[in-house]
Amino acid sequence: TAIWVRFGEATLATLSAFAAAAVGALVLGFVLAIGRLSDHAWVRIPVGWIVEILRAVPVLVFMLLLYYGLPVIGIRLSPYWAVVIALIAYNGSVLSEVIRAGVESLPRGQSAAGYALGLRKSNVMRLILLPQAIRAMLPVIIAQLVVTLKDTALGFIITYPELLYFARQL
Structure with a gap:
């Protein structure tokens, strides 16, 4: 029975990290996508760089940097936060590209109709474009x-006690 208790704890640890990372990645993805879609170059270009850098760094390298690299400069993260932050950064950047591509794939007439109604860009995005794009992007998300x-x-790998860690110990 002790094995089943530890198995349950490992499962909860896995689901806990996933839930936090999923919510964080979705929020970060929307924020970065809105930045990439900005009409202002001073917003669009730096956000584009951030997205490309975050997408280029593998998740494992990110976790290792957060867990083993940050203590060098005096910042210690628990394995949980190293896993969650790395997953948020990588998956948020990937989701931002999915969202951006979904919005840009909509016919131009959709946004033109919103502007013709007198809506601002933020309202066109929120009320017209994003609902349609999300429906189309849902499988990819x-x-x-x-x-x-x-x-x-x-x-x-950084000793976070999730299912694989438990299975290796077993």
């Missing part, structure tokens, strides 16, 4: 969240 769940297993 769910697939990326499944990748997020699977990537929690990388936390065993």
